[in-house]
Structure formats: structure tokens, C-alpha cells
Amino acid sequence: MNELSKGWKIRHSLYFLWFLTILFFFIAFLHIGIRASNRRWMLYSLLYALPFLISFMLFILGVLPVIENLLFNLGLVGFILGIVHAFLIRKDYLRQLAVKQGKLDSQVTPAAMGLEEAVEKWERENPEATDETGEQTSAPAKRLKEAKSNIKTGWITGVILASFNVVLVLFMMFFNPDFLGIVWADTFIDIALMFLLSLGIYKASRFCAVSLLLYYWASQLFLRFGTEFSNAASLFMVAVFSYFFIQGIRGTYQYHKLKKEMLPAVEDNQSQGA
Numbered sequence: 001m002n003e004l005s006k007g008w009k010i011r012h013s014l015y016f017l018w019f020l021t022i023l024f025f026f027i028a029f030l031h032i033g034i035r036a037s038n039r040r041w042m043l044y045s046l047l048y049a050l051p052f053l054i055s056f057m058l059f060i061l062g063v064l065p066v067i068e069n070l071l072f073n074l075g076l077v078g079f080i081l082g083i084v085h086a087f088l089i090r091k092d093y094l095r096q097l098a099v100k101q102g103k104l105d106s107q108v109t110p111a112a113m114g115l116e117e118a119v120e121k122w123e124r125e126n127p128e129a130t131d132e133t134g135e136q137t138s139a140p141a142k143r144l145k146e147a148k149s150n151i152k153t154g155w156i157t158g159v160i161l162a163s164f165n166v167v168l169v170l171f172m173m174f175f176n177p178d179f180l181g182i183v184w185a186d187t188f189i190d191i192a193l194m195f196l197l198s199l200g201i202y203k204a205s206r207f208c209a210v211s212l213l214l215y216y217w218a219s220q221l222f223l224r225f226g227t228e229f230s231n232a233a234s235l236f237m238v239a240v241f242s243y244f245f246i247q248g249i250r251g252t253y254q255y256h257k258l259k260k261e262m263l264p265a266v267e268d269n270q271s272q273g274a
Contacts (some may be wrong), residue, residue: 036096051075115259147254154248206252208231213245
């Protein structure tokens, strides 16, 4: 990626301008999906667009105003998620586009290599690290598996908690029509933050993993001091969720520690074989 000019990177990052439109930000994912021939990014474009499209249809038809408002607000949550998502995949998009345009060799260099690719390459270069069935038995493979398992625990816990809040909002909207007019902003900001931080954990972000735990603790303290809501069962659930979030933190640190060790090792093996 370093051999690509700064001007080229900026020119092909202009898809971020679609986010200035807010309602049509999903076109950014359609744009990069078509340019890089990546169907997954095209699918993301459709998923981000659905809440706004359905909300607009309900508005035109003049039916189900509560669902219309909910979908529109979910679309705004998706807008926030989309900004973070677009930044997270920018480097991968530029690399795929550069390979497609012939500006980069399709062979991935160690510097641009992900940890999974580095471990797989190390396994191929060290066949003694696999058993007769071909199963990976080396320390790097086991450490990577453990790190990814802990990361999965962290981000899934965050998604479950955020999804529970979404269900709670839906329940409140159906039984309390004034709900949106009272606390919808705080509630959706809370949901958006949890989804954003969970996405960051999925991408092995140590900052997001630590932030989600601290945010969860802060929200629980506010709930208890603000409403005097506290009992043994709720404290037990706080302890359980905290444990799972801590596992996510462990996983992100394990992942980056292994990455720091593996990439130089693969580069050394590559230079020795040259």
C-alpha cells in the first residue's frame, strides 16, 4: 500500500462524500462494491438502504406511522454504523482496487498481510507444525484460535445487549405512543454506540473492547443511582456481561500481540527463501 501515491488514495476515497447526503450514504458501499467487484459490499449497501426505503414507502402510503418513525431512526443508526464501517474497510478496498487496476501485485506482502494469512503462510512454510490429518497444531494456530474465540465472545455479547435494547424500544413504542417523544434520542444513541463498539471488537480493536466495557459499567452505575434499581439478580447479570466483555478485551490484545510476533517471522522466512 505504501507504493501507491497519496493522490491516488485520496482520489479513490471520495466515496466518503456520499455520507454528506445522510439519506443516500448507502451508495458509497454500492460504489466501492462495483469498483472492486466485491459482492459483499454491494449487499451491505442494500442492508443499509432498507430502513430508509421501507420508511419512505410507509410515509407515501400514510400507514403505520410508528413503524415508519422507528425504521427512519434505525436508518440513522445505520448511518453512524456505516461511517465507521467505511473507515474500517477503506484500506482493504484500496488494496483490492489497486490489484484490479494492476498497480499492485496480487501476491500479498507481509506488510499488507492479515494475521490469518500470516499464520497460514507460516504453517505452509513449516509443515512439521501440522499433524498427519493436516490439522494445525502449532502454537501460533492455537493462539490465533483462542484470540478469535475471545473476540467473538466480546462482539456477540455487545450485539446481544444492543439487540435486547432494540426489542425493548419496540415493546415500549407499541404500548406507549409517547415513548419516542420522550427518550428516543438517548435510547438510540445508546444502541448505536453499542453496535459501533461491537463492530470495532469484531475488527479486533482494543480501544473499542475497553470502551464497551467502560461504557457498560457507566450505564449500569447511572441506572442504579438514577433509578435505585439494584438487586442480586441484576448484579449477577452485570457480572456475567462484564466477564464476556473482558474476554473480548483479552482476545483483542492476544490478537495484536500475535500479529506483532508473526508478521516479522513470515517476512524473515520470505527473505531467507528469496
